Amino acid sequence: xxxxxxxxxxxxxxxxxxxxxxxxxxxxxxxxxxxxxxxxxxxxxxxxxxxxxxxxxxxxxxxxxxxxxxxxxxxxxxxxxxxxxxxxxxxxxxxxxxxxxxxxxxxxxxxxxxxxxxxxxxxxxxxxxxxxxxxxxxxxxxxxxxxxxxxxxxxxxxxxxxxxxxxxxxxxxxxxx
Numbered sequence: 001x002x003x004x005x006x007x008x009x010x011x012x013x014x015x016x017x018x019x020x021x022x023x024x025x026x027x028x029x030x031x032x033x034x035x036x037x038x039x040x041x042x043x044x045x046x047x048x049x050x051x052x053x054x055x056x057x058x059x060x061x062x063x064x065x066x067x068x069x070x071x072x073x074x075x076x077x078x079x080x081x082x083x084x085x086x087x088x089x090x091x092x093x094x095x096x097x098x099x100x101x102x103x104x105x106x107x108x109x110x111x112x113x114x115x116x117x118x119x120x121x122x123x124x125x126x127x128x129x130x131x132x133x134x135x136x137x138x139x140x141x142x143x144x145x146x147x148x149x150x151x152x153x154x155x156x157x158x159x160x161x162x163x164x165x166x167x168x169x170x171x172x173x174x175x176x177x
Contacts, residue, residue: 005103007140009039010121014101017123017136038062039138045125046076046135048096052089053077054135063139068149080106084155091160092135095122100161105142108150116150117142 005011041062046054059071067079077085088104095102101123107115118141125134141150 005119005121006105006142007119009036009042009140010103010119010138012036012039013043013121013136013138014123017101021126042066042139044071044137044139046092046122046137048092048124048133048135054092057134066139066141066146066148066150068151080153080155084153087155087158091158092122094160095135096124098161098163099124099126100164102161103159104155105157105159106153106155108141108153110147110150114147116146117156118150118153 005014041060044059044063045057047057048054054076056071056074056076064071077088080088084106091102091104101121104120104122106118106120108118110116118139120140121138123136125136
C-alpha cells in the first residue's frame with residue numbers, strides 16, 4: 001500500500017487483516033481489540049458481487065450512531081456524493097481483484113458549513129461459498145470532536161491497493177557451439 005493509514009484503529013485493523021489472511025501457522029499474536037477502544041463499533045461488512053450496490057451486511061453500533069441511521073441493508077454508496085460513487089466502485093473492484101486492502105479519505109457534512117474528516121479501510125474477506133464477495137471495512141473520524149450525525153460524504157483521496165508484483169526471473173541461455 002502506498003500510504004499508511006492516519007488513524008491508529010485503521011492500522012490495527014490492517015494488522016489484524018494481514019494476520020487473518022497470512023500464514024495459518026503464524027500464531028505471533030498482535031494487537032487486541034481492547035487496545036483500540038472504538039474499533040469494533042466502527043467495523044462493518046459490505047456485500048460485494050454487484051459493486052453498483054454495496055449493501056451493509058453488518059455494521060457496528062458506533063457507526064450507526066455516527067451516521068444517524070440503521071445501516072443493515074442500506075447501500076454504502078448512498079452515503080457518498082453522486083460524483084464520487086464511480087471512484088468508490090473502482091476502488092472496491094480493485095480491492096477485490098487484487099485481494100489487498102485500500103484506503104479512502106473523505107469529508108462528511110455535520111452541519112451548516114461544518115465537516116468532519118473520515119478515513120475508511122477496505123479489506124477483502126474470503127468466503128467459502130463464492131470467493132471474495134465480502135469486504136471488511138472500518139470507518140473512523142479523524143477529528144477529535146465530531147458532531148453526529150455525519151451526512152453526505154465527499155472524497156478527498158483514494159489509495160487503492162498496489163498491484164501484486166511479479167517476481168523477477170532470470171533465464172540463462174547458453175550456446176556451446
